[in-house]
Amino acid sequence: xxxxxxxxxxxxxxxxxxxxxxxxxxxxxxxxxxxxxxxxxxxxxxxxxxxxxxxxxxxxxxxxxxxxxxxxxxxxxxxxxxxxxxxxxxxxxxxxxxxxxxxxxxxxxxxxxxxxxxxxxxxxxxxxxxxxxxxxxxxxxxxxxxxxxxxxxxxxxxxxxxxxxxxxxxxxxxxxxxxxxxxxxxxxxxxxxxxxxxxxxxxxxxxxxxxxxxxxxxxxxxxxxxxxxxxxxxxxxxxxxxxxxxxxxxxxxxxxxxxxxxxxxxxxxxxxxxxxxxxxxxxxxxxxxxxxxxxxxxxxxxxxxxxxxxxxxxxxxxxxxxxxxxxxxxxxxxxx
Numbered sequence: 001x002x003x004x005x006x007x008x009x010x011x012x013x014x015x016x017x018x019x020x021x022x023x024x025x026x027x028x029x030x031x032x033x034x035x036x037x038x039x040x041x042x043x044x045x046x047x048x049x050x051x052x053x054x055x056x057x058x059x060x061x062x063x064x065x066x067x068x069x070x071x072x073x074x075x076x077x078x079x080x081x082x083x084x085x086x087x088x089x090x091x092x093x094x095x096x097x098x099x100x101x102x103x104x105x106x107x108x109x110x111x112x113x114x115x116x117x118x119x120x121x122x123x124x125x126x127x128x129x130x131x132x133x134x135x136x137x138x139x140x141x142x143x144x145x146x147x148x149x150x151x152x153x154x155x156x157x158x159x160x161x162x163x164x165x166x167x168x169x170x171x172x173x174x175x176x177x178x179x180x181x182x183x184x185x186x187x188x189x190x191x192x193x194x195x196x197x198x199x200x201x202x203x204x205x206x207x208x209x210x211x212x213x214x215x216x217x218x219x220x221x222x223x224x225x226x227x228x229x230x231x232x233x234x235x236x237x238x239x240x241x242x243x244x245x246x247x248x249x250x251x252x253x254x255x256x257x258x259x260x261x262x263x264x265x266x267x268x269x270x271x272x273x274x275x276x277x278x279x280x281x282x283x284x285x286x287x288x289x290x291x292x293x294x295x296x297x298x299x300x301x302x303x304x305x306x307x308x309x310x311x312x313x314x315x316x317x318x319x320x321x322x323x324x325x326x327x328x329x330x331x332x333x334x335x336x
Contacts, residue, residue, distance in 0.1 A: 042309050042318045049305035052298040059295055063118045066111035073108035075263065083281045098283045100274070106287060109265055113288065116266040120180055121247040127185035129192055129239045136196025137231060141204050141223055147197065154190035162187035163249055170258045180259060184246050195238055199231040233310030240303035244296045251292055267292050 043049055067074075073094050079102065081091055086098035086106065097106040139150035166183045173179055203209055203226075212222050251268030253259030260266040267288040274284025308314045 039309055042315075043305070045318060046305055048301050052301040052305075055294060055298040056302065059114060059291075059298075060118070062111055063115040067115050070105075070108040070111050073105045074112040074265065076104060078103035083277065083284075086283050086287075097287060098281070100284055101277060101281070106283060109270060110267075110287060110291060113265045113267050113270055114291070116177070116260055116264055117247060117250060117268070120177055120184075120250045120260070120266070121243055124181045124184040124188070124246045124250075125239050125243050127181070128188040128242065129235060131185075132189040132192025133196045133228075133231070133235050135189070136193040136198075137200045137223055137227055139193070140197035140200025141219065141227060143201065143204070147201070150193060150197065154193050157187065158190045160187075163252060166249065166253060167256065167258060170253065175253070175258045175261060177260065177264070180250060180253065184249055188242055188246065191242060192235060192238065196231055196235060199234060200227055203227050203230055233306075237303055237307045237310065240299055240306060244299045244303075247292065248296065 043053060078099075081095060081099045081103040082101055084091055084095055084099045084103075086096065089096060091099075094105040094107055097110065099106055100109070135150060139147045162184075165187055166180075169183045170179060200223075209222060209226055212226055217225075250259055250266065251271065254266050254268030255272040257272065260269050262269070270288035271285045271292075274281065274288075277284050305318075309318055
């Protein structure tokens with residue numbers, strides 16, 4: 001018996017139909033393979049995200065092992081080499097990026113400052129993520145008075161500008177690294193609280209949560225096993241974006257003189273100390289400023305990629321080969 005495809009088709013149309021069927025089969029097979037791709041392989045398919053990840057890894061390794069390799073070069077003064085211009089090896093590799101007004105190596109100070117900046121930004125983001133996420137998931141799942149009280153507390157904290165609140169608190173207390181971490185974490189907790197509360201409240205009425213509740217699972221077990229794994233990708237993406245804000249906030253506080261204090265050094269403090277030499281020694285402020293900008297842009301690009309990669313509804317955009325994406329766009333035939 002002939003199939004319906006071959007009955008109404010001409011000999012010229014049969015090869016075309018078979019080719020279309022083969023393309024559909026190949027597309028389904030490739031789609032299944034692409035759907036199984038790991039996050040690492042998806043990252044390698046995006047050039048901008050890969051470069052951003054490499055930049056952040058390089059900065060992290062520099063902050064981790066760089067200060068121990070530099071020794072005392074960041075604090076060693078040599079007035080004979082004061083304000084030496086960068087991009088020359090005439091004074092040794094340690095002065096390749098120039099020196100400051102006291103003859104200290106800018107390369108060594110940038111490396112040491114990277115550890116200080118990250119040691120403030122990362123703990124602040126981690127504390128805010130941990131406290132705000134657990135608090136928000138708990139309030140969103142149980143609803144009722146827990147949710148109302150939590151949201152009012154978040155509204156009170158967010159009613160004050162976070163940077164202004166940090167300035168006031170650090171002006172009253174000593175501007176140490178621990179106080180900076182605590183005040184920045186406190187001002188960013190409502191961001192995670194509101195996000196986790198909204199996600200948890202929406203998941204609370206899902207079928208799989210109702211099924212777990214029907215089988216007698218306790219609320220804490222449901223939150224840990226079913227709610228948090230679904231909410232976590234969104235919160236991690238938010239944490240990547242918040243890392244940029246916290247790092248800029250620390251740099252702003254150090255620039256104002258109420259952040260990291262000498263003899264410690266951070267990128268923001270280096271920008272502040274070099275602003276009076278902008279006309280004669282521009283590299284004192286430009287290099288740490290470029291480090292802040294590059295780190296912030298890399299984190300933002302990686303956060304944008306992570307948002308798509310962790311979303312099942314949008315992940316196909318990263319898994320789809322570019323050649324196939326272009327091939328699926330039909331070219332307009334030229335009219336005679």
